[in-house]
Amino acid sequence: MSELELQNKKVAALASTETIDGEIATLNLGPTHPATHGIFQNILQVDGERILSAEQTVGYIHRAFEKLAERRPYNQITPITDRLNYCSSPINNMGWHMTVEKLIGAEMPKRVDYMRVIVMELARIADHLVCNSVIGVDTGALTGFTYMFQEREKIYDIYEEICGARLTTNVGRIGGFDRDFNKEFITKLRAFLKEFPKKFDEFGALLERNRIFMDRTIGAGPITAERALSYSFAGPNLRAAGVDYDVRVMKPYSSYQDFDFTIPVGNDGDTYDRFMVRQQEIRESLKIITQALENMPEGDYHADIPSFYLPPKEEVYSSMEALIYHFKIVMGETPIPAGEVYHSVEGGNGELGYYLVSDGGRTPYRLHFRRPCFIYYQAYPEMITGSLLSDAILTMSSMNVIAGELDA
Amino acid sequence: MSEFANTIKDSLLEKFTKTSYELDGYGEHNFFMSQDEIHPAIEFLKNNGFIYLTDITGSHYPEKEGAEFQVVYHIHNLSENLRIRLKVDLSEKDVHVPSMTDLFAGANWMERETFDFFGIIFEGHPNLTRILNVDDMDYHPMKKEYALEDETRTDKDDTFFGR
Numbered sequence: 001m002s003e004l005e006l007q008n009k010k011v012a013a014l015a016s017t018e019t020i021d022g023e024i025a026t027l028n029l030g031p032t033h034p035a036t037h038g039i040f041q042n043i044l045q046v047d048g049e050r051i052l053s054a055e056q057t058v059g060y061i062h063r064a065f066e067k068l069a070e071r072r073p074y075n076q077i078t079p080i081t082d083r084l085n086y087c088s089s090p091i092n093n094m095g096w097h098m099t100v101e102k103l104i105g106a107e108m109p110k111r112v113d114y115m116r117v118i119v120m121e122l123a124r125i126a127d128h129l130v131c132n133s134v135i136g137v138d139t140g141a142l143t144g145f146t147y148m149f150q151e152r153e154k155i156y157d158i159y160e161e162i163c164g165a166r167l168t169t170n171v172g173r174i175g176g177f178d179r180d181f182n183k184e185f186i187t188k189l190r191a192f193l194k195e196f197p198k199k200f201d202e203f204g205a206l207l208e209r210n211r212i213f214m215d216r217t218i219g220a221g222p223i224t225a226e227r228a229l230s231y232s233f234a235g236p237n238l239r240a241a242g243v244d245y246d247v248r249v250m251k252p253y254s255s256y257q258d259f260d261f262t263i264p265v266g267n268d269g270d271t272y273d274r275f276m277v278r279q280q281e282i283r284e285s286l287k288i289i290t291q292a293l294e295n296m297p298e299g300d301y302h303a304d305i306p307s308f309y310l311p312p313k314e315e316v317y318s319s320m321e322a323l324i325y326h327f328k329i330v331m332g333e334t335p336i337p338a339g340e341v342y343h344s345v346e347g348g349n350g351e352l353g354y355y356l357v358s359d360g361g362r363t364p365y366r367l368h369f370r371r372p373c374f375i376y377y378q379a380y381p382e383m384i385t386g387s388l389l390s391d392a393i394l395t396m397s398s399m400n401v402i403a404g405e406l407d408a
Numbered sequence: 409m410s411e412f413a414n415t416i417k418d419s420l421l422e423k424f425t426k427t428s429y430e431l432d433g434y435g436e437h438n439f440f441m442s443q444d445e446i447h448p449a450i451e452f453l454k455n456n457g458f459i460y461l462t463d464i465t466g467s468h469y470p471e472k473e474g475a476e477f478q479v480v481y482h483i484h485n486l487s488e489n490l491r492i493r494l495k496v497d498l499s500e501k502d503v504h505v506p507s508m509t510d511l512f513a514g515a516n517w518m519e520r521e522t523f524d525f526f527g528i529i530f531e532g533h534p535n536l537t538r539i540l541n542v543d544d545m546d547y548h549p550m551k552k553e554y555a556l557e558d559e560t561r562t563d564k565d566d567t568f569f570g571r
Contacts, residue, residue, distance in 0.1 A: 230514060251489075342493065
C-alpha cells in the first residue's frame with residue numbers, strides 16, 4: 001500500500017471512530033499565526049480538536065540565496081549563510097569557510113580548529129536554548145524562557161567580543177579568524193562557563209522531570225527511527241528517534257575527534273525526547289568548550305594562505321605586496337581551483353551541507369545548501385495527523401523549524 | 409579507499425553497465441549514471457545499507473551540449489560511514505528522471521525543489537509542484553539564462569564585477 005493510501009486510510013479510520021461531532025472543518029494555521037514561531041502555513045482539516053490532515057505551504061521568506069551566491073565572490077557569501085539558521089549563525093559561517101578551505105586545499109592550524117569549536121558549540125547552546133525554552137512557552141511555562149533568554153544574551157555578548165555582531169554574526173574568514181580571542185572574550189567565556197551550568201540546571205529542574213510537562217510532551221508528535229531515516233531527519237530530531245547520527249562524530253571536521261563527548265539519543269522521537277536530547281546536548285557542548293579552552297594550542301589564529309586571507313590592515317597601507325593581495329581578495333581575483341566539494345557540519349538542526357561547484361571563476365558556479373529544516377519539515381503532516389491541535393503546535397516548536405533555513 | 413567502498417564500486421559498475429566512476433581529488437566517490445539506471449541503482453544501494461539520502465539537487469551547464477542538466481544525489485551508508493555521489497546528466501530535450509519518493513520519503517521536497525528551480529521532471533512523483541517560488545511563476549529561475557540583475561540596465565559597467 002502506498003504512503004498516500006495509508007495516510008488516507010488512517011484519516012478515514014480517525015474520522016469514523018474518533019468523531020466528536022462528525023463535522024470536518026478547515027483551519028488555516030498561519031502564515032503568521034501567533035502560536036507558530038516563524039512564517040509557516042498549514043491548512044488543517046480538523047474534526048473538533050483532532051487533526052485529520054495537513055497541507056503545508058512554504059517559501060514565504062524565500063530569498064534566492066543559491067542564485068545570489070552565483071554572483072558573489074566567496075568571501076561575500078558568508079553573510080548569506082548567517083541568514084539560514086539565524087539562531088546559530090556562527091555554525092553556518094564556519095561551515096561555509098570550511099567548504100571553501102576544502103576546495104582550495106587549505107590546512108588550518110590547530111588553534112583555529114579549537115577556536116572554531118568553541119564558537120560553534122556556543123552557537124549550538126544558543127540554538128538549543130531558544131528551542132527548549134520555547135517548548136516551555138508552548139506548554140505554558142514562561143518562566144524558564146525569560147531566564148534562558150538572559151543566558152542567550154550572554155552568549156551574544158561573547159560573540160560581540162570576537163566579531164562585533166550579535167545575531168547575524170558573519171564571524172571569521174576563509175582561512176581562520178580576523179582576530180585572536182581577546183582578554184575580554186576569555187573573561188566572559190569563563191564567567192559563562194562558571195555561571196551558566198547552575199542556571200541551566202535550574203531550568204532543567206523546572207521541566208525535565210516535571211509531571212505536568214512530561215504528561216504534556218510524552219507521546220506528542222512521535223516518529224519512529226525508520227520513518228525519521230526515510231525522511232532524512234538530522235540532528236537532535238533524528239537522535240531523539242534513536243539514531244546516533246552526528247556529523248561531528250561520523251565525519252569529524254575542525255578537530256572534533258580531539259574532544260571527549262557523548263551523543264545523547266532518545267527512544268520514541270516524541271516532543272519529550274527531542275527536548276531531552278537538546279538538554280543533554282547543551283551539557284555536552286559545555287564539556288567540549290571547557291576541553292577546547294583548557295587545551296587551546298599555541299599558534300596563529302589564521303592559516304598561512306596569503307591569496308585568500310586578508311593581510312593586516314596596517315600593512316596594506318605600507319607594503320606593496322599586502323596591497324596587491326588585499327585588492328585581489330576584495331575584488332575576488334584570486335585563482336580558485338575548479339572542482340566540486342560537499343562539506344557538511346552539524347548545525348543546530350543537524351547536517352548542514354554545502355554542495356559547491358567551482359569552475360575556477362570568481363564566484364561559485366553552483367552552490368546548494370542542504371538545509372536540515374527544509375528536509376525534515378516535510379514529515380510534519382505525518383507526525384501530527386491524528387493528534388490534537390495543541391500537540392501540533394508543540395511538535396512544530398520541538399522540531400525547531402527555523403523559517404530562514406526552511407526557505408533559504 | 410576502504411574495502412567496502414571497493415565492493416560497492418565494483419558491483420555498481422558490474423550491475424549497471426552505463427555507469428562510469430571517478431574518485432575526485434577530494435576523495436569523494438562519483439558515479440555517473442544514466443537516466444534509466446539511476447532508480448535501480450539507488451534501490452540497490454538502499455538494500456546495501458545506504459539508508460540515508462543526504463541530498464538531491466541539480467545543476468545547469470548550458471555549454472555542455474546533450475548534458476545541459478545534471479541531477480546530483482548524495483547518499484550515505486551510516487553503518488559503514490561511506491558517502492557517495494551519483495550524477496545523472498540530462499539533455500535539455502529530455503529532462504526526465506525517475507522519482508525516488510518510493511524509496512525515500514524525504515526525496516519528496518528535495519525533488520520538488522529541484523523541479524522548481526531547474527525544471528527537471530521527476531517521473532512518478534506524487535505532487536510535483538513548485539515549492540519555494542510562487543505557483544504562477546512560468547520559468548525555472550536557477551537556469552543560467554536568467555541573470556540575477558536586470559540585463560537592460562545601461563548605467564552599470566559589469567566588465568570587472570560579477571560573472
